[in-house]
Amino acid sequence: MAAAASAVLLVEDTPSLSLTYEMLLTRGGYRVECAFSAAEALDRHGRGAHRVVLLDLMLPDGDGIDVLRAMRAADPGVRAIVMTANGSINRAVEAMRGGAFDFLVKPFEDNRLMRAVEAACASADDAAAPDPDQAAAPGSGFHGFIGGSAAMREIYDVLRSVGRSSATVFVTGESGTGKEVCAQAIHALSPRRSGPFVALNCGAIPHDLLESEVFGHLKGAFTGAIGDRPGAAALADGGTLFLDEICEMDPDLQTKLLRFLQTSSIQPVGASTPRKVDVRIVCATNRDPQAEVEVGRFRADLFYRLHVVPVHLPPLNARGRDVIEIAEALLADYAREEGKAFRRLSAPVAAAFLRYRWPGNIRELQNVLRHVAVLREGEEVTLGMLPPRFSEAAAVAAPPTAPPDPGDLRALLRPLVGAPLDQIERDYIEATLDACEGSVPRAARMLDVSPSTLYRKVEAWRKA
Structure with missing residues (x-):
């Protein structure tokens, strides 16, 4: 097994826990070196070639987050998995934002520890190999996204880092910015890529059926339950569960989702006992989740459980020439589907697209170009083929200026x-x-x- 040669630095000041984790990792084929303080951890990390560090955040002589920062300063590629007590989730979130690879909340199960270490070692292996995404041209796209603007290159960098972790990701952005594409990219970049990707729109399901959709139900659990039905969490076992419009979730179900995140167990409606599942959660909303917490519509403890790695997708009007690249790709697809000859946008259309605010983001762009492909003919999209609002945008578009010598x-x-x-x-x-x-x-x-x-x-x- 590839992990057999992996060196893990274990930093845990409680001797009994250190021994337990060391024995578990050793049985899994890892070479383990133990440290019991911040000073010893930094010394051993400086002298050893540890690809993965298992780091307790509460150390007798220092703050584990300070240790994490020092290790990353010395070796930006180190994969640090931080460990924290159940009441210190905010510290784990801080560590993730400071560059930790993953976090474990004590007490955790053996298989949760082993999965985290395995993913960290796999990520270190991937980092040592050439990354085809890094070598791609700026405009060539990225796992379903199109465009190489500065705003999106920042997003791609974040997704590369977080994809190989098992941390929960909270995606925000206006409607139509590509939040599900983002979730699929995270799944494709993760060690779970061969497992299922299950998407559930919490805003499109009646509140009285949402629990059944997430956790499943047994035959006879309620009127209309004519058979056993697995929920999205069970279907995503071994893969990724994407909960879109998470802020639409009923408060009672938020409580059950929090319990699921804490225990990794689901209990279908009508079942008497829970069952374990292995699921990574990616969630999304077009609202401001912090504002939803402040007004009491979203549980604060659930927010901090989910909001470990935030990813904010920019609106289309903040992505510069990406709109042209996306439009050209969509036009080619729609022309092929409709048997049309469209090949390009006219210069006035391109200028109008760059000037227009796109309140509906990419969905609006899709609608406009689909309409053209269905109802119009020609090789070039002209302003006359578009709704009047684009002629207005073109009229106020500033003429392009030549770059200075x-x-x-x-x-x-x-x-x-x-x-x-x-x-x-x-x-x-x-x-x-x-x-x-x-x-x-x-x-x-x-x-x-x-x-x-x-x-x-x-x-x-x-x-x-």
């Missing part, structure tokens, strides 16, 4: 030599925002950076 640009910058770089950056970004009438997404497209990068910088300047 590098020599002229250097001449313009020469008077700035000697000024602090951070001040030059701030002045340039603020000038761009002024030119874009304060629109951060438009400024981000112009600067070819993620809108979140600009939001962070502007917020930091305001606080300074």
Whole structure:
């Protein structure tokens, strides 16, 4: 077995637990080295070639998160699985955001520990091999996504990291931004990729049937239950369960979902005993989940269980020229399906698409191009084939400007030599925002950076 040669550094200050974990891992074929304090852990990590670290967050001489940061500073590729007590979930979430590979909540079952270590070792193996996704051209797409804008490259990097973990992922974004595509990408990048991917839209199922849809039911459990039926959690055993529109879930069912996350056990409606399942949860919403917690519509403890690794998908109007790349791919698909000759967008259509706000995001783009492919003829999509709102967007679109000559640009910058770089950056970004009438997404497209990068910088300047 590949894991047999894997070296694991076990950092646990309780001798009885350390011995238990060491024996379990050794029986699984791993080489285990033990440390009982923060200082000893850093010393052994500095001297050894440990691919995986099993790290308790509560150590007698230091904070486990500080140890994690120091290890990652020395070796950014280290796979750290943090261990924490049941009442310290927030600490585990902090560790995941600080670069931990996975987390375990004590007490945990043997198979949960072994799965986490196996996934961490597999991830280390994958990292040592060339990654075809990393070598792909920026515009070639990524596991169902199309587009290579700065905003999406950040998303792809996050998905590469989190895909190989077993941590719960919480995807947010407007309707039509690709949240299910994101969940499928996470599944495809995970060690569970050969297992099932089961999607359940919590907002599309009546509240009185949602429990049965998630956990299943037995024959006769309620009126209309004419036979046993497995729920989505059972169907996803060994794979990934995607819960879309999670904030639509009834409060009573939120309690049962929390219990499921804590115990990895399901109890179908009408059953007297629970059963264990091995499922990774990815959930999504188009709402602000933190706001839902604050107004009492979503349980805070469930939120912290689910919101381990947040992924926010940008709206289509913040993705720059991705809209053109997506439109061209959709047009080719629809033209083939409808037997039409469409091959390209006209220049005015491309300009209008870049200027338009796309309130419906990719779903709206799909609708527009499907309409064209069904009802129109030709090789090129023109403005006259589109709804009037796109002609209005084209009318106000700014004419493209030629990029400045590098020599002229250097001449313009020469008077700035000697000024602090951070001040030059701030002045340039603020000038761009002024030119874009304060629109951060438009400024981000112009600067070819993620809108979140600009939001962070502007917020930091305001606080300074």
